[in-house]
Amino acid sequence: MYKLPYKMIASYLPSLNIFLKEAGEIARFTGRFFTQWFKPRYEIAELLRQCFVIGYRSLPLVGLTAFILGLVLTIQLRPSMEDYGVASQLPAIVGIAIIREIGPVIVALIFAGKIGSSIGAELGSMKVTEQIDAMEVSGTNPFKYLVVTRVLAATLMLPVLVLLGDAVSLYGSWLGVNIRGNTSFYLFWTQVFNSITFSDVLPAFIKSYFFGFAVGVVGCYKGFNSNKGTEGVGRSANSAVVVSSVMIFLIDLLAVQVTDVLGLN
Amino acid sequence: MENRTVNNIKLGAFVLGGLLFLVVLLYMIGANRSLFGATYLLKARFENVQGLVAGNNVRFSGIQAGTVKNITILNDTVIEISMLIDKKMLMIIRNNALVSIGTDGLVGNKVVNIVPSKVSAPLAKEAEILQAKRAVSPDEMLQTLYTTNNDIAVIAANLKTTVQRINSSSALWALLSDPSIPKDLKISVAHIRDATGKAGNIVDNLDLMVEDVKVGKGLLGKLMRDESLAKNLEAAVVKINRVVEQADSLAGEFSGLVTDIRLDATKGKGTLHTLLRDSLMAASLTNSLENIQQGTDGFNQNMEAIKHSFLLRGYYKKLKKQQQKNEKKQE
Known part of the structure; x- marks a missing residue:
């Protein structure tokens, strides 16, 4: 007779309890974001500053990663493509792969690593040093000023980063094609554009907004709810990256x- | 403050760069799908569209001309495809162009190929149904390839046997290694060249003769070209025919006469039978002839005597002189 491992299940219950509690709190945090977002006063200047920090300053890292991604993907795909006798289709296949899946996901992961940890650590340190409390006392809405601007900036900037990352990645792919072949820049882009469709571009573009929103919300939640001093700051930054990556x-x-x-597939 | 402005400009450029790439991407995809720019509709009907879907490319003589708009099943054997064709093709595609479904490369997407006909026809109008050409399916190609492979295997086996026989043929190799053969071949080629030259001359002469005949020169030319000669010949032939007919009837009559004579000579009782068959009559006739000869000799003697008689001597002298005069005149 099979005996249920009650003890083992019971040992996981606290973790499950914590997971569910945290999921609920993130949901409430997200709901609070939407309620605060529409209310004036709008922190436009802070939003633009956060867009600059989150978007523009992430471009070098994202660009470099995307360039290497396109180059390496092309070089590693070439032997298999040659085995099947379809090496000429390399631009088309790499183009679809980058624009449809690899570009958005890899850029979002890089973004989560850089921005998720940055937001988590920044807000965590503000929390443990009671700067957030001080803002509240001084009459500034800390959620609106700190969270809404960062979540909106992350949501708006990640799609732009994904688009530029795709462009740089395809440029890297073109260089990768030309390491062992001879394809003109114009022919490469013609092949890419001929192979991709709206159903490749639009879902990838739309989902990158959700990726950005998730990174922003998780980073802000982790930082905003940080505790236990400087140790908690590090934990917030770390868990912000892990949870946003899973998200x-x-x-x-x-x-x-x-x-x-x-x-659309 | 100045720093913030610079940062905002950088941010604007960053966002614009991303959006520009998005716009270019969407525009190029849209242009490839004939979403921008003027288009017109053409249709074709097939029994089997072989996996063609809306959005697949349409090519005219290999050039991108539009996309498949939609595919409609009309009944269990007819499927209609509607194609959005670039308006620039309006003055190019004719209504007798053939439409077929192919593949972009060996493993690529399906494409619709419009191939122009060599015969001129009016330009295809909006929503006109073009004639569909049944494309060869990969299964059929493989089936053909299978048959061809079998044939090639048989041919290769035969070729192998032939090559082995050639390799094992000592006579052939002896022939090939004989150094005198190239020399003989050269001589033969020279002879062939001479013969060819002569044949060429003959042909030239024949050509000249034919030219002469054509213009009516020579007997043959006249025969071929002269109408009066042809008429004369025709008349002569008619006459010859008539003479031949007369000769034929004459021969018939003569044959009858000979038959009569033969009958009369063998069985009849007439003079001829008597002359030819009666021996007594022959003897009597011989005697009579001898008597006549004797009578004639006597008569000659008498005439000679009369010539020398004084009564007629003058007459004969006169006759002789007249005869001599006539001979002189003739000389």
Whole structure:
């Protein structure tokens, strides 16, 4: 007779309890974001500053990563493509792969690593040094000033970073094609544009907004709820990266199901 | 403050760069799908569209000309495809162009190929149905390839046997290694060249003769060209025919006469039968002839005597002189 491992299940219950509690708190935090977002006063200057910090300053890292990604992907795909006798289709295949999946996901992960940890650490240190409390006392809405601007900036900037990352990645791919071949820049882009469709570009573009939103919300939540002093700051930064990365993959999984249902795959 | 302005400009450029790439991307995809710019509709009907879907490319003589708009099943054997064609093709595609479904490369997407006909026809109008050409499916190609492979295998086996026989043929190799053969071949080629030259001359002469005949020169030319000669010949032939007919009837009559004579000579009782068959009559006739000869000799003697008689001597002298005069005149 099979005996249920009650003790083992019971040992996981606290973790499950914590997970569910945190999920609920993140949901409430997200709901608070939406309620605060529409209310005046709008922190436009802070939003632009956060966009600059989150978006523009992430460009070198994202650009470098995307360039290497395109180059390496092309070089590593070439032997297999040659084995099947379709090396001429390399631009088309790399183009679809980068624009549809690899570009958004990799850029979002890099973004989560840089911005998620940055927001988590920044807000965490503000929390443990009671700067947030001080803001509240001084009459400034800390949630609106710190959280809404950062989440909005992350949501708006990640799609732009994904687009520029795709462009740089395809440029790297063109160089990769030309390491062992001879394809003109114009021919490469013609092949890429001929192979991709709206159903490749639009779902990838739309899901990158959700990736950015997830990174922003998780980073802000972790930082905003940081405790236990400087140790908590590090933990907030770390868990912000881990949770937002997992969120990116979960959203990607949902997105592919939705596009499949809509017949866009 | 100044720093913030610079940062905002950088941010604006960053966002614009991203959006520009998005716009270019969407525009290029849209242009490839004939979403921008003027288009017109053409249709074609197939039994089997072989996996063609809306959005697949349409090519005219290999050039991108539009996209498949939609595919409609009309009944269980007819499927209609509607194609959005670039308006620039309006003055190029004719209504007798053939439409077929192909593949972009060996493993690529399906494409619709419009191939122009060599015969001139009016330009295809909006929503006109073009004639569909049944494309060869990969299964059929593989089936053909299978048959071809089998044939090639048989041919290769035969070729192998032939090559082995050639390799094992000592006579052939002896022939090939004989140094005198190239020399003989050269001589033969020279002879062939001479013969060819002569044949060329003959042909030239024949050509000249034919030219002469054409213009009516020579007997043959006249025969071929002269109408009066042809008429004369025709008349002569008619006459010859008539003479031949007369000769034929004459021969018939003569044959009958000979038959009569033969009958009369063998069985009849007439003079001829008597002359030819009666021996007594022959003897009597011989005697009579001898008597006549004797009578004639006597008569000659008498005439000679009369010539020398004084009564007629003058007459004969006169006759002789007249005869001599006539001979002189003739000389």
